[in-house]
Amino acid sequence: MPPLDHIQVFQSLNRSPHARLEQSASLGDGVVAALWNNRHDAQDYHAPSHHTLSCYIDGGTGTYRRDQPDRKGAPGKLCVLPAGHQSSWVVNGDIRLAHLYISPEDFAHRCVTLLDREPREMMLREATFLDDQAQAERFHRLIRMNWSEPGDRLQTSSLAHDLLDHMVLNQMGLREGLKLKGGLAPHLRRQLVEFIELNLAEPLSLGQLANLCALSEYHFARMFRESFGLPPHRYLLARRINRAREQLRNTRQPFGDIALACGFASASHFSNTFRQAMGATPGAYRLAFQS
Numbered sequence: 046m047p048p049l050d051h052i053q054v055f056q057s058l059n060r061s062p063h064a065r066l067e068q069s070a071s072l073g074d075g076v077v078a079a080l081w082n083n084r085h086d087a088q089d090y091h092a093p094s095h096h097t098l099s100c101y102i103d104g105g106t107g108t109y110r111r112d113q114p115d116r117k118g119a120p121g122k123l124c125v126l127p128a129g130h131q132s133s134w135v136v137n138g139d140i141r142l143a144h145l146y147i148s149p150e151d152f153a154h155r156c157v158t159l160l161d162r163e164p165r166e167m168m169l170r171e172a173t174f175l176d177d178q179a180q181a182e183r184f185h186r187l188i189r190m191n192w193s194e195p196g197d198r199l200q201t202s203s204l205a206h207d208l209l210d211h212m213v214l215n216q217m218g219l220r221e222g223l224k225l226k227g228g229l230a231p232h233l234r235r236q237l238v239e240f241i242e243l244n245l246a247e248p249l250s251l252g253q254l255a256n257l258c259a260l261s262e263y264h265f266a267r268m269f270r271e272s273f274g275l276p277p278h279r280y281l282l283a284r285r286i287n288r289a290r291e292q293l294r295n296t297r298q299p300f301g302d303i304a305l306a307c308g309f310a311s312a313s314h315f316s317n318t319f320r321q322a323m324g325a326t327p328g329a330y331r332l333a334f335q336s
Contacts, residue, residue: 052146053093054126055079061086063136070192072202073323074283075151076209079144080188086136090126096147096169097126098212100184107137110173118174121181125216127169128152143184145205153274154283155213163234164274170216177215183208198324199333228271233258237269241281245288245308251277281308286322289315293331300327 049055049069055077058064063086069079080102101108105118111133118140126132128149153164160167187204190197229237240257241249254277255265269277285307292303304315319327 049077052077052095054090054095054097054144055146057088057090058083061088068192070198070201071324072192072198072205073321074154074202074206074286075148076202076205077146078187078192078201078205079146080141081144082139082141083136084139088134088136090130090132090134092129092131093126094128094149096128096149096152097124098145098147098208099124099126100143100181101140102143102184102188103141104138105136105140105142108140109135111135113173116174121176121178123172123175123177123180123184125169125172125175125212127171130171143188145208147209150275150279151209152213154280155209156217157238157273157280158283158287159210159213160217161238163228163231163272165228165271166219167217168220169213170218172216177211180208180211183211199330202323202325227268229258229268234272241284245281245285246306247308249281249308282318282322285309286319289319289327290323290330293327294334303327 049059055069058079058081059066061083064081064083067080067082069077071077101118101120101122103120105120105122108118109116152169156162156164156167183204187201187208190201190204192198192201237254237257240254251262251266254269255262258265258268260268266277269280273280275283289303289307292298292306296303298306300315301312304310304312307315309315309318316326319325319330323330325333
């Protein structure tokens with residue numbers, strides 16, 4: 046996820062004299078959370094480059110979209126605003142709402158890992174004022190935590206991932222009339238995914254992956270990104286972090302052994318990379334799940 050000054054929905058609210066930011070934090074893996082208060086406001090969103098999942102925490106009964114004036118918000122209502130959408134909002138009265146902002150690369154990764162589909166085949170369906178009690182409860186748990194506290198940060202990250210996984214599984218649809226051009230053939234994509242999963246511990250190179258597809262490194266990297274929505278090195282790192290999270294939660298393996306099993310050169314390299322992705326060290330992450 047880019048810095049906050051490049052998250053358009055965040056910045057639109059931040060510029061408003063009526064909106065007040067209670068807290069915000071990067072939760073790792075391309076996800077940013079924000080908690081807002083707002084009242085008597087109007088907001089326009091013009092094709093943001095990120096996806097937004099929001100939940101009305103309190104108020105919002107006077108909030109509506111200009112193109113849907115007969116539908117009003119309420120506590121517990123959720124909205125899904127895909128990247129590239131257009132919407133205009135009117136806020137009458139008070140509202141408190143939580144936002145999750147998701148980068149296109151994180152979205153692409155979830156398409157691959159959760160749906161086993163090429164991201165360009167899929168689209169996130171826009172939704173206004175959804176009712177989903179489980180999602181609303183997750184948001185309420187999320188905002189009760191201190192996002193700047195490392196121990197809570199682990200739980201906020203896990204909750205954020207649960208929220209986004211649920212959104213992807215329930216709000217994704219196939220693009221109608223799409224004719225895919227370019228990118229890797231489906232059988233090559235499946236072959237690559239299987240090979241990477243079986244060889245996460247190995248020092249995989251771009252040339253090695255390109256050779257599996259009988260392509261030059263340049264053309265392979267370009268077509269990999271067209272198919273998966275993110276470059277090979279980002280995909281590989283995401284899979285290694287996911288494998289490490291599983292082992293930290295489910296085993297008592299020493300950190301050095303986990304580092305080697307997940308393809309990191311050393312325990313220190315693993316610790317630094319994991320902290321950048323998850324907002325906490327491997328030790329803190331394991332301790333949070335044990336407790």
